[in-house]
Amino acid sequence: MATWGRGVLIMASAKPSQMVCHECDLLIGVPLLEPGEKAFCPRCNFLLAANRRNAQDKIFAFAVAALLFLALANAFPFLGFSAQGQERTVTLLQCVAILITENFPSLAAIVFALIIAIPAIFLLGVIYFSSSLALSRRLPATEITLRWMLWLLPWSMAEIFLIGILVSFIKIVAMADVALGLSFWSYVFFSVCITVVVMHLDKRELWRGVRALPNE
């Protein structure tokens, strides 16, 4: 046991029950949860912890599925557009490439990173540390991977990109016909899968699992 702050007693790491609400900064004891249980902040209702059923398996499966859908999203026509008797079909990568040819390479780099590169790195990292947990073996740099992936999370913007597509449609629907390609649906599934992965990531449970791995 250790004494911190104004004489508040915090248990040593063997009993990790204290948490701080990220939204309202309430200090609160949260017991370890049983599968299927969730803990909400009593003051602001923020989700503090969630031990979802079969979380580890689901994280792994949906991360692999998300990566596959992302690969498919790059393989087929993404969106089609026709107006005034002319047609045009683009792939996802063309959406990025056109910004380079229009003399905005830095904007292309930002968009590419936020909608493809960072989500892909995030998923690879998730697959890596969940393999570590599934194998009960401490693969090299498991902890660093987990830390970096949690840090990277806000910079993965697949769901925001989807809202962007929706807004674009509404802007052009009056003057043109828009066709949704196979890759568009792949990107939707990719976005859903990555959301499921994020939903099942419980920081406290993950770190408990990773720290319990035996040292090689």
Next chain:
Amino acid sequence: MSEQSAMALGLQGCPICTKVGPVECTSCEICGARLHAGWSNSIQRTWAWLITSVVLYLPANFLPIMYTRFLGKETENTILGGVVSLWTHGSYPIAIIIFVASVFVPLGKILVLGWLCLSIQLGSTFAVTQKTKLYRVTEFVGRWSMIDVFVVGILVALIQLGNVMSILPGMAALAFAAMVVTTMLAAIVFDPRLLWMSAEWDDLK
């Protein structure tokens, strides 16, 4: 246990692994993540990113975000102009979404972080709990401002029918994307425990 703010008790939760530890720690003892106290000169760094954001905010809002070429005629589109045209075409929900994401959130974020920095520098003790909460909200919503950048990317990629109908990206799209990134960085380097330092920190030491 009565409801207490962690900051008021000199404690913070690690954003990466949730471990609760003393607020003075620069890195987390469990996961090694850099904590708020790990940023030296937090206020100066936040100001630096905020000033960069303001410098980018002006071209982002006043320069064209894209150019529409229709039957050989080119028109300029600004962010606010886009909102107005959505509104006049009756797409009220989308107009509101774009207005909130592109105009209200970035400006609100810059103003809130600027106000928080100022109140720390002036030693204000007013409503620190609410200020901490406000900071968390700005930290969370900032990334949604990227919508408009993606809209430009999609429209530019799709609508390329030469002189019949084309859309070209404008300088404001880049300025706006850079501004969203800099406001996100400003929120990352901001140290919310300083809010409590001016309030109650003295008697914690």
